[in-house]
Amino acid sequence: MTEQKNTRNSPRRVLEIIEAICLNPEAATATRLSQSLGIPAPTIYRWLDTLCEERFIVAHTSGHYMPGERFRNLVLNSLQYEPKVTERRSLMRKLSEVLSETVSLSIPHGTKLIYFDRLESHWPFQVNLKVGAPLPLHCCASGKLYLSSLEPDVASGIFDRIAEKGSARGTITDQATFGEELARIRKDGFALDREEWFDDMVGAAVPIYADSGALVACLSTHALTTRKTIGDLEKDIPVMIDIAGKLKACMLG
Numbered sequence: 520m521t522e523q524k525n526t527r528n529s530p531r532r533v534l535e536i537i538e539a540i541c542l543n544p545e546a547a548t549a550t551r552l553s554q555s556l557g558i559p560a561p562t563i564y565r566w567l568d569t570l571c572e573e574r575f576i577v578a579h580t581s582g583h584y585m586p587g588e589r590f591r592n593l594v595l596n597s598l599q600y601e602p603k604v605t606e607r608r609s610l611m612r613k614l615s616e617v618l619s620e621t622v623s624l625s626i627p628h629g630t631k632l633i634y635f636d637r638l639e640s641h642w643p644f645q646v647n648l649k650v651g652a653p654l655p656l657h658c659c660a661s662g663k664l665y666l667s668s669l670e671p672d673v674a675s676g677i678f679d680r681i682a683e684k685g686s687a688r689g690t691i692t693d694q695a696t697f698g699e700e701l702a703r704i705r706k707d708g709f710a711l712d713r714e715e716w717f718d719d720m721v722g723a724a725v726p727i728y729a730d731s732g733a734l735v736a737c738l739s740t741h742a743l744t745t746r747k748t749i750g751d752l753e754k755d756i757p758v759m760i761d762i763a764g765k766l767k768a769c770m771l772g
């Protein structure tokens with residue numbers, strides 16, 4: 520009877536499984552999902568296997584389940600149609616006007632950080648990336664900010680696996696120096712790009728965190744050194760943090 524009751528409402532129960540995995544991946548083992556959702560073990564295993572086959576979730580070697588590629592793509596695409604998209608873009612436009620520079624939003628997507636949205640300034644030089652394009656994790660301000668949100672050993676491993684580290688005259692290529700940079704970012708709460716991505720270009724990024732402490736997005740800007748110095752960008756950090764707080768309320772509220 521229990522099995523019949525759960526299968527009768529299987530679409531709803533499958534969505535509850537995905538929700539439980541997204542809200543608390545650390546507790547998302549088959550046994551704990553079965554217990555917390557009241558779904559018999561044979562049923563939970565069958566649905567988990569199906570969701571893995573369809574790439575909505577993935578199984579970790581630890582026995583936990585995490586959101587998969589297809590689910591992450593759904594979330595990414597849905598953000599473009601969020602109810603407050605006009606408000607979000609108006610906040611970004613305001614920041615762009617205050618800074619007189621292009622401002623961008625990037626979001627974690629699996630093991631990558633990707634471009635999500637941007638408001639362009641009137642300056643002729645631009646970093647032309649399409650929505651969904653991955654950002655370099657080791658040399659742009661947003662990428663370093665993202666890595667700083669991970670456990671140090673995880674960030675270190677990612678840095679080690681980047682084959683071509685050299686990008687510009689200021690790119691950090693030494694592991695120890697990069698570790699110190701991430702520690703500084705964690706302490707300061709923002710990241711700077713000191714001509715590490717492109718020669719003669721500097722940048723800054725501030726985080727947008729969920730209430731859980733998870734990094735939701737990075738709000739960033741960049742400028743040619745003929746227009747702004749690193750010191751100028753540091754002075755812009757407070758207004759960026761203010762707009763980031765409003766964007767959090769807009770995107771997650």
